[in-house]
Amino acid sequence: MAVVGAGVIGTLIARELIAAEPGTSVTVLDRELIAGGTTRRSAGLHFPRGASPAVRAMAAESQRYWAELAAARPGLPVHPLPMTVVASRGAEAELREAYLPEAGLRPARELPPQLTEVPEGSACWTGEGCQYADVPALTQAVAAELRPRVRFLEGVGVTGAAPGPAGTVLTLGSGGTLTAARTVLAPGPWTAHPAWRELLAPLGIRVKKIVALHLELPPSPDDGAIVFHDEDAFLLPYRHRGHWLFSYTCQEWDVDPDSVDPGVSAVHRAEAVAVLRRYAPRLADRCVSGRVFCDAYNPAGGPLVRPLTGDGNLLFAGAAGGSGYRLAPAIAAETVRLLTKRPAGRPPSTADLSPNRNQGPS
Ligand SMILES: Cc1cc2nc3c(=O)[nH]c(=O)nc-3n(C[C@H](O)[C@H](O)[C@H](O)COP(=O)(O)OP(=O)(O)OC[C@H]3O[C@@H](n4cnc5c(N)ncnc54)[C@H](O)[C@@H]3O)c2cc1C
Structure with missing residues (x-):
């Protein structure tokens, strides 16, 4: 699997992907350093509200997730x-x-x-x-814990994303391509990048x-x-x-x-x-x-998690409209549910992901 974008949303998606499918190979690509996009400047406030029932459910889910993570890792910058x-x-x-x-x-x-x-x-x-978090520091801490089970390619821009029968072929600015059976685009505000502009245009972001x-x-x-x-x-x-x-x-x-x-x-x-x-x-x-x-x-309000191809193996996740920190866990859970084709109501485990757990078959 590939995740394009190592902001708070892409990084949490990677975390949930390996929690759901421990043996899966996951690569996260970012043309910047981890948390170098919108996440770097996030104010990081979470407050327990939502403008619609769907967003309230996401806020509640995310609130539980951050509280559990902060309790399990007292050093994380969540206050x-x-x-x-x-x-x-x-x-x-x-x-x-x-x-x-x-x-x-x-x-x-x-x-x-x-x-x-x-x-x-x-x-x-x-x-x-x-609560509030130092979102870049939190994202970097989560990514550090995921390594080496998740491969992070920093400073590697994606210049093309072409869905095909074997998966999505990502063209890399560093040279070459990477083909992933399942791919998530989590590019933050870079939704009009030429690599995926046409794919995302129907979403109206x-x-x-x-x-x-x-x-x-x-x-x-x-x-x-x-x-x-x-x-x-x-x-x-x-x-x-x-x-x-x-x-x-x-x-x-x-x-x-x-x-x-x-x-x-x-x-x-x-x-x-x-x-x-x-x-x-x-x-x-x-x-x-x-x-x-x-x-x-998202013009309809609330974040967007959407398949971009008929087979559902290429997804967009994000457009959280200024609430990407506080809703990231719920966005990640929904992305992984769609990508792993789990039935609704059975979210992947968000429990402990400490080293040696969920290592999966070698
Ligand atoms: C000033 C400010 C204050 C905010 N305050 C809050 C707040 O209090 N609470 C809250 O919940 N939210 C807040 N937000 C919103 C929140 O920060 C964002 O919703 C969240 O960071 C979005 O995360 P993301 O992972 O989608 O995007 P990003 O962090 O932007 O990550 C996307 C990544 O994709 C990478 N990328 C883009 N194009 C390519 C490409 N072609 N190839 C490879 N990589 C690519 C980028 O480099 C970037 O790192 C705030 C935002 C700002 C700007």
Whole structure:
């Protein structure tokens, strides 16, 4: 099997593939280093919600997966966080539907100190199940554990993907080809790459910029994430880097991942400050820098896992629309279910994959 793309999604797919079929040979290819694409700039927040029943089911599945993995590997950079959700009072019914029951959403007894000005008509709730990760470090740690059972070809671009009777023939930028009986394309926002542009065109995927500002203000150990529901924005105490992060919804669509300017523009700063000023004016003035990249979005909402050929041996996985970290485990499980033609309801094991387990017949 081949997986094109060693972001958080491609890497977890590889992990689930060898968990499902331990003896299978799996190669992951990336023209960059592992986690060198969108994953490198991910803010890494997971919060227990979904805009539709399908996404809520994925969020619940992913939440369990990350919690189990973090419990089994205490050194992994996954950090549980308290969570406050701010929304207009009228949105309470919507909130109760969007958040998982296990989040136990309830009116907040006290407000986080950062929220100095909650506007009239807004209210705060608190709940469980929120965490954040250093996503590139986590992805690299998972990949390191998979080696050598999974072969990672870094710095190897795929320049062609041609489905045929023996499988998909991948043309490699480093020279030669690799033919895989089953192949997953997990290229993040590089959905318009000439190698697969025509294959993916029917999916209608679009690419949108994502912007998160950095606030030069150290978080304290008790600080939690603050989610601004109505604005689809959040404040994250970025403990491992010693500053806060504020993510807001940037509306720049149809950008090219190869030419996205990674710098924060004056417009981005103004947009972010306008949102934050409503709730935390003192923090708004601290938005001085940040991170900018893009992600693939499924126009129907929620991520996409789709066969691209009639035999189902070539699949696309991704388009998680800014939620690729928090939904990656569920995307990987669905990909592997389709690729190994397992019946629904029988996900592959996501249990321990420590060395010597699942080694498979030699
Ligand atoms: C600023 C920012 C903040 C974010 N915050 C969050 C958050 O808080 N929570 C959350 O859940 N999600 C967040 N996201 C979204 C999340 O990071 C992405 O959804 C996720 O990283 C996508 O993973 P991926 O594996 O699909 O893509 P990628 O990480 O982009 O991986 C795709 C890989 O494919 C490789 N590739 C592409 N073309 C080729 C080719 N021709 N040959 C070989 N390799 C190729 C690329 O080099 C890349 O490494 C954020 C994203 C950004 C940009």
